[in-house]
Amino acid sequence: MSDRTVTEPEPAWAARWAGALLCLVVAGIHVVDQGGVTATRDPTYVGIAYHVLEIAAVVAAVLLLMRLVRPGWLLAAGVAAGPVLGYLLSRGPGLPDYSDDVGNWTEPLGLASLAVEGALLLVSVPLLAWSLRPRS
Template identity: 85%
Template sequence: MTATRDPHYLGVAYHVLEIAALVAAVLLLLGLVRPGWLLAAGVALGPLLGYVLSRGPGLPYYSDDVGNWTEPLGLVSLAVEGALLLLSLPLLARSLRRRTY
């Protein structure tokens, strides 16, 4: 196990994100589109918000990335999360408009 100086809550948040992404994928595979796309949107929004907060004002006990807006891996992550958000929101809206008979 490697030691890190990051706050414990960041590691927990990453694990929660991984579990939420897996649950979203399972929901979508099972045909439960409304909760699946809703959770997928949350999986996209969480890291986007975390990126902005960690680079802007900083997070509690974590200010290492304040002002580091152009980190290459962070930018790739933003692109992937943005793509997931752009995919999930219209599909979620479509599933909400669909009537059940």
Template identity: 80%
Template sequence: MSHRTAVVPEATWVARWAGSLLCLVVAGIHVVDQGGITATRDPSYIGIAYHVLEIAAVVAAVLLLLGLVRLGWLLAVGVALGPLVGYILSRGPGLPDYSDDIGDWTEPLGLVSLAVEGALLLLSVPLFVRSLRPEPRASGNIGD
């Protein structure tokens, strides 16, 4: 008799929904921060990065909801890590042609963003790693 613990489908479903919602919140925060969906931040590479992040977040959410977990969790990791790195760089040393946020570590929307991205990172990394493991095969033997 095996003592393996099976993954509860409901737990996986809840994690996928939570990941999807966190991705959409990341996208929403960045839409608000840039001034709307059609607005683009200056310099242009920052604005483009915002749009890429927002699209990636929506795609990750859809992938997770469709059950394409390996790609969904991998993209969710990027959706979490990208803005975290951007926050540190923009507030620390600054970015080329972008020094407005240097030293502004306590901006309220930035802190909310960090919390959401941190939660998404903590959720998505272990689930992505788990998605890389091969699925156990059913042996067909009674008691296995």
């Protein structure tokens, strides 16, 4: 038995690395979609949301790799759920001053983003729940 103080299940290191990689892919997809790191989407609030998401994704990846699992998985779940909600709202009813994507459900980059975010949700939510359970 190891004397490590971290009490993660054995395959947790693989899940943390997978979660970190998925977070970075989410960030990368959104950087590509906005036209680069220094570009900002219009309207301004959408552009700011993209930048916040990208920063949050990198921070979540770092937290997971540093074994700060509770905040890491919590932020990773937000990094996954936020863009899914944005996709649904921007393609469905539209957002204020942003109707370019209404009805554009099959955009390839959007579908790729949904796939990555779905995988991140499948990894992060159960591990977040695991990290929140009381320790005995």
